[in-house]
Amino acid sequence: MIAALLLTVLLAVLAVFQVALILGAPIGHFAWGGQHQVLPTRLRVGSAVSILIYAVIALAAFDRAGQVDVFPGAFSAVTMWVVFAYFVLGIGMNAISRSKPERYTMAPLCLVLSVLSFLVARL
Template structure:
């Protein structure tokens, strides 16, 4: 898999997660699929703010991967050379958290997404093309 394809996959998955977080922040009753299912319906206001914060962080991570993949934000390229390793670490942590979640829905939906994000961010970080 090429760096560009990996960057596109990572960014596409990140966009889906961002949309999910925004939906939670706007009151979608999908809490059972996030934060260990602690809030099974609509998130309380404090969790909605956290969901928005997570969306912003994820957008930043997606931009780092796009920059390292040389697909967008070219002015960040030098920064992305080291920052992409934070993205990899974040993705690994996210995978672990989703795999150990008490929420079956979170494990079923978001753990596979997080694992693919680990793989694709690692390919981008290492800079290998597997064509």
């Protein structure tokens, strides 16, 4: 349960970050390859989709931890393993970013998210 809660808290922080990007905050060097200070419309849409994905991940984590019953059968178990793989991939993708701020913040954050999602997936 603690891992699911920590995972959700970090996803909520990321959601706030994505909202800031959507609203035009000049922090784009931390996201989407770091090529834009202020995101263009297509990447703002991507940030909005990211927030929806974070919400599904949080629901799956709490479902897997037995705190809610939202998804049928083994859906949350499979989903959390997919989420784990997604965050492991995110470590590599952020680590090779041309943007130093993205490399030095998002790669370690993905590492933490991957460990937490692994712990939730193993429940």
